[in-house]
Every structure is written in structure tokens, then in C-alpha cells.
Amino acid sequence: MEDRCICCGNVVPEGTMVCPDCIAKSALSDGDTEKPKGEKENEYRK
Numbered sequence: 001m002e003d004r005c006i007c008c009g010n011v012v013p014e015g016t017m018v019c020p021d022c023i024a025k026s027a028l029s030d031g032d033t034e035k036p037k038g039e040k041e042n043e044y045r046k
Contacts, residue, residue, distance in 0.1 A: 006018060
């Protein structure tokens with residue numbers, strides 16, 4: 001049985017619920033232009 005995206009139904013890697021295309025569309029529609037928290041360079045080295 002293949003795992004399917006919960007948004008569009010495309011096949012996704014095992015253990016994944018949303019395909020990369022839907023993730024990208026979601027980020028664009030939310031207006032996110034910054035990296036998710038914790039991915040900023042040197043955030044913990046200050």
C-alpha cells in the first residue's frame with residue numbers, strides 16, 4: 001500500500017503525510033518568507 005498526500009492524493013515517501021508540492025504551496029499561501037524557527041544561522045551561537 002502506498003502512502004498518499006492528505007491534501008492532493010499524490011504518492012509520498014513512507015512516513016510522510018504531505019507531498020513537497022503541497023508543503024511549498026502552503027508556505028507560499030501563508031506568506032512565509034522566513035525559515036522555520038530553529039533553522040536560522042547561528043541562532044544558538046550568540
